[in-house]
Amino acid sequence: MNEEPIAIYERKLTKKEFVAGVAWLFRRMPYTVVVCLVAFLVWLYLLLGVLVFASSGDYPDGLWEMFLEITLLLLFVYALPYVGGIFRYRQMKMLESRDSRVQWVFFQNRMEKRQGGVPVQVLRYEDIRKVRYHKHLHFLSASHLVCVMLQEDGFIQGDFDTVCRCMEAHSGRKLRKK
Numbered sequence: 001m002n003e004e005p006i007a008i009y010e011r012k013l014t015k016k017e018f019v020a021g022v023a024w025l026f027r028r029m030p031y032t033v034v035v036c037l038v039a040f041l042v043w044l045y046l047l048l049g050v051l052v053f054a055s056s057g058d059y060p061d062g063l064w065e066m067f068l069e070i071t072l073l074l075l076f077v078y079a080l081p082y083v084g085g086i087f088r089y090r091q092m093k094m095l096e097s098r099d100s101r102v103q104w105v106f107f108q109n110r111m112e113k114r115q116g117g118v119p120v121q122v123l124r125y126e127d128i129r130k131v132r133y134h135k136h137l138h139f140l141s142a143s144h145l146v147c148v149m150l151q152e153d154g155f156i157q158g159d160f161d162t163v164c165r166c167m168e169a170h171s172g173r174k175l176r177k178k
Helices: 015-026 031-056 063-095 160-171
Strands: 007-009 102-106 110-115 118-124 128-134 137-142 147-151 155-157
Touching: 007 160, 015 063, 015 128, 015 137, 015 147, 031 063, 128 160
Parallel strands: none
Antiparallel strands: 007 102, 007 155, 102 110, 110 118, 128 137, 137 147
């Protein structure tokens, strides 16, 4: 079966772009809302403790331990996405062949990652759940936490809008937010 591709993507992301993209995606996950809510409640507790100390002169028990826990929680929320992005980038570089060209080739019903012209991954359009956009990066989110990041100017044939229209037509649902 010799199909004609509708688009070809061939730009490698830099480490900075990749790590920033993974960190941005991490912050879109539901855990961030819960962590921020807990941090707000703990900061509120600290504020009340300081007010009690200021009004009565008694030091509330556990205030410094609570401050340390909040600091660690905030560090977790803001540092973990970047650390995860760095590790994910290293993993990607280790698994890629250094001497072969990497491309994403888009067809009418699927996309293929090719190394040296040989397909190594195939992702069907019906598996794509959501398309996101942030600072010239397109994120194609699929099931099982699979995500493909594409730079806006990395297409050597076709463009992302054509690919996205084809994905939406094939999957029967809207993937992008206007």
